[in-house]
Amino acid sequence: MSESIADASPASGGPDQAYNYAYLDEQTKRMIRRAILKAVAVPGYQVPFGGREMPLPYGWGTGGIQVTAAIIGREDTLKVIDQGADDTTNAVSIRRFFAKVADVATTTSTEDASIIQTRHRVPETRLREGQIIVFQVPIPEPLRMLEPRETETRTLHALSEYGVMQVSLYESIARHGRIAKTYNYPVLVNGRYIMSPSPIPKFDNPKLDRSPALQLYGAGREKRIYAVPPHTPVKSLDFDDHPFEIExxxxxxxxxxxxxxxxxxxxxxxxxxxxxxxxxxxxxxxxxx
Amino acid sequence: MRDLAPGLADPPHDAQRLFRAVLDAISHPGRVVELIDAPAGPSGVGPAATGCLLTLADRDTPLWLGPAYDHEAVRDYLRFHTGAPLVADRAQATFALLSPEVAEFDGFAIGTDSYPDRSATLVIEVAALGSGATRRWRGPGIDGASRVAIDGPDDRFWQAWNENHALFPCGVDILFVAGRQLAALPRSIAVEA
Amino acid sequence: MYVAVKGGETAINHSLELLADKRRGERSVAELSLEQIDQQLSLAVDRVMTEGSCYDRSLAALAIKQARGDLIEAIFLLRAYRTTLPRFGDSLPIDTTEMLAERRISATFKDVPGGQVLGPTFDYTHRLLDFSLAAAGERPLAPTAPTEEPLPLPRVGDILQRDGLLEPPSQGDDGHDLTRQPLMFPASRPLRLQNLARGDEGFLLALGYSTQRGYGNNHPFVGEIRYGHVPVSFVPEELGFAIELGEIEVTECDMVNQFAGSHDVPPQFTRGYGLAFGHAERKAMAMALVDRALRADELSETATSPAQDEEFVLAHSDNVEASGFVQHLKLPHYVDFQSELVTVRALREEVERRNREAAAAAAALDKAAE
Missing domain, CATH: 3.30.60 (Wheat Germ Agglutinin (Isolectin 2); domain 1)
Known part of the structure; x- marks a missing residue:
């Protein structure tokens, strides 16, 4: 019995050769690539995709990892950060994963990276054209905490019916005298879709607006991909008498x-x-x- | 069955590079990208058209061929190398390969208000990219506006495009191809004379 | 001088080594073999195969060994491996009337054709710790029934159905596969059943239990539970006819529930269905209860309880997803927390300033009154 397992084991002959390039099989990559193209074509809209079970736990970046795996190539230089740092354990773990399965150069330098996978931060160094930033997203639906049902929120997006979000921000002002939302601060993309920027601090929101880099967002557990193309307006929601402010x-x-x-x-x-x-x-x- | 032209020489890596070129194009609408790794493909279909279909289409994506491409050699090649089911009903197509002459957008899937992603991507082969009539493109991915020249589509085509753009967030997306070159026109882009 | 924490890579390597060491445990104790896990912890293997959506006893045993007996972790390992496997196609649906049953009981009739077969069950054990198991020593083989050709076992549900007393099972499959496509709502019944089969046993057990306590009660009776071997067949495209690939063990539960009827259809009992790999009655029964509860809309019942809420049940049944997301809270969140700290401090300052101003104004009033 153990022999048959050794034959079947992906580990036999070293993990890097036993799996396809960048871990995912080509059919899965095509499916994710198609989703990414539709995401770019409809900025801020969450495209459902057939998210796969990854060898890392849900909630630990499986969406970002699948997006990165679908786009990465041997010519890329990858930077991975968590909380803004390259040496936090989860960033190290994801960077090791790609160094192993995608034979790719890694860097800690924001400038030198062609792909930056991130959790909870946008680098301070202004991103440039040609770079792709991949966000790990836990809850892609910006309205989820106001309306837990997917069937409902999907309709609200379809109708551009975002009153519930306005009300929630207004209630925050009534209660605290200001919009007390501090991270995962909702944005309006190109005047159409309200989008979760992922749990980045609102400090980073202005960096998303008209960024020359391509922004891709991957939610593995919730199986959604969305995107903001370069130079696209990304407005943090606010009111005339309570303008958006950063920390x-x-x-x-x-x-x-x-x-x-x-x-x-x-x-x-x-x-x-x-x-x-x-x-x-x-x-x-x-x-x- | 006659011998088929080869597909991608090194599938994982060629497909990755081809995809990144297409991604670059759709992220910067109007930008002309070179598909260096695209294979020659069957006669009558350019390398860029072949390259993006081999990169993106498979058995999960029904493919519709315009009259100019609906020949046995093309069908055999695409069926063998992509596995995509060829469909006669354009409403079922995820991808379509066509020339600008038959490009009426009517009948292709445009998605729904709830699922605008369920729309077709049209691969349209034109005479040339970067020359021909110039139009002004605006929208996500473009810093302000850019002037894009495409030799092929006529005024009627652009009128149909504006109707498509007006459907946003629904609508089809276009990949224009010529030889080894490709430029993308997602539904989010407004095109003016 | 403060230096930011470094060395994540070394720390991870050390952690992996420690984990491997703990997995092996005290070296003087013999190492577990996969055969031992397969044979002697077989119900753990069954659960891992069921919720891992992969019928392979040796892989499941390996996953259990690697996960140190943490079954949810083992399910995760098996699923992550399964997702990399190439797909050849779909097998034909299994036919449980062809089952070589080791156990088969019905609670709706005193006796049924083929008989009530207790088989191996915990049901009538007295839950007294058996200290003889603590000592090594061989057990005598259990006596088995005289071997005759096994008779086909008609399903109790089919008999009721023939009389029109029980609704027929729903037919057809929309070809949707949760491991390839995202879950969408509303979900079809085949999709719901796939979700429940992969779903966490504990979650389904609690939900099923809640229906019995009045949160969406549907008056269940165990029409039949059967456990045994069934053949699996596959039609290779190049052959065009079915070939038998092998046998798998499954547990099936056909639950007979509250009758429904309308102007056109005379009253008949309704069904809830559960199926699991291996011997897993608790799972199959809980699944059948929840399946029936989720049919509230279809059967024009008012859905008022958690077990009847499709989005709630299907979106939270998966223990690999749940475990990952709950445990991701261990990851650093200090950037977001810092963001909150800055805001809470600012809000507190504002309240304190307002209190100071109010106090000063009150003092001024007092002074003026003097």
Whole structure:
């Protein structure tokens, strides 16, 4: 019995040869590629796709990984970040996966990357034309927490009936005096679809607007892909008397002195003393030089 | 059965490069990209048309052939290399290969308000990209507006396009091909004279 | 001087080594073989095959060994492997009337053609720990019935159906496969059944139980449960006729439920259906209860309870999805949390400022009153 398993095992002869290039079989890649093209053609609309079971857990980037696997080639240079950092364990794990199955160069440099897969951040370095940023998305439906039913939210998108979102933001103002939503802040893409920018802090929302890079969003568990083409207007929802605002810090980065980057707060001792450092490790290292 | 022309030489890698070229094109509507890895294909079909069908079509995507392409050699080639079912009813097609002369958009799937992705992608072979009549394109993927020259489609074609664009988010998407070149026109793009 | 945490790669490597070490456990204890898992933990293998959607006892045993006995993790391993396998085509539907049954019971009739066959069941064990199992030692083989040619077992449901007392099973398949296409709503019954077959046993058990306690009650009777071997056949395109690929073990539950009827159709009992790989009665029964509950709309019943809510049930039944998303909360979320901190601090400052201003105004009023 164990012999037959050894024959069947994908691990026999080394994992990199036993699986197809970039892990996914060609038929699956074609299916994902078709979904990506439709996603680009209808900016901000969530295209259902036949998401596969990946060798990493749902919720840990399987959507982003499938999108990256469908687009990546040997000529690419891949950067993977989680919370803005290249060396967080999940980023390391995903980068290792692609280095192994796609024989691809990896980098921590935002500028040098042709594909950037990210969870929860957009790099501080302005993306350029030709780059593709792939977002890992947990809940692709921006209306989900207001309306849990897919059948309902799909109709709301079809009708551009977004009153429920406006009401929710308005209630936040009534309660807190301002829009208290801080991350996964909803955006309107090209004036048509309300879209979840994934759980990036609202600090990063302005970077999505008319970005020269292509933005691809992959939700593996929920089996949706969506996209924002380059140069496409992405407006963070707000009201005339309560305009959209991003987070600000009184402090600067304790390592590089940056005043323009998103800062992580680090508790350094038992008395609760804090320091602030850049969340984007590549940006921080560049500015320390 | 006569000998078929070869398909992709190195499927995973050729298909990946071809797809990235198509993705680049649809992300930058009007941009002319070269499909370097596209195979020659059957006689009467250009390499770019062949390349994008071999990259994207398979047994899950019904294919409709315009009259100029509905020949045995083309059918055999595409059926063998893609496995795509060839359909006579254009409403069933996920992909279509046609020339600009028969390009009326009527009858191809345009998706629904709830599922606008369930729409056809038309591969239209034209005389040349980058020369011919120039029009102004605007929309997602284009920084402001760009002037795009395509030799082939006539005024009637562009009128039909505007009707298609007006259906947004429904509508068909177009991949224009000529020789080894390709330019994309997604439904989100408005085209003016 | 603060230095950001580095060395994720080394940490992961060490973690993987530690995990492998823990998996093996104390080296003086003999290592488990896959045959031992297959033979002696066979119900765990059955569950992993069912929810892993892959009938292969040795792969399931390997997954259980690799997962250290964590069955949801094993299901995940098996599914991730299954998804990379090439597909040759679809087998023909299995016919459970051809089953060589090891067990077959009906709760709706005292006796049925073919008889009530208890077979191997926990049902009548007294749940007393059997300390003799703690010691090594061979067990005598169980006596078996005299071997006659096994008779075909008619399904109890078919007999009721012939009299028009039970609705016929729904026919046809829309060709939709959840492992290839995304789940869409409303879902067809075949799709729902595929989802439930892959669904978490615990989740289905709780939902099925809830219907019995009044949350969508549908008055179930076990028409029949049978467990045994059935042949699997396949029609290769080049041959054009069916060939038998082998046999699989399945458990089938045909639940007979509350009668329905209309002007055109006289009252008849309705069905809920459950099927699982191997011997898995609890799973098959829970599945049958939930299947029936999800037919509320179709049978013009008012859907008021969780088990009758198609989107709720189907979107949350998958334990690989659920486990991943619940556990992803372990991943760093400090960027989003920082975002929240900044906002909460700002909101608190504003409230404090307003309180200070109000206090100052009150003090000024008091002073003026003096």
């Amino acid at each position: 600000r810090w009184d402090e600067c980065c304790a390592l590089c002195g940056s005043r323009e980057s998103f800062l992580d707060e680090v508790i350094v001792d038992d008395s609760g003393k804090r320091m602030f450092v850049c969340s984007d490790t590549d940006w921080c290292e560049r500015h320390q030089r």
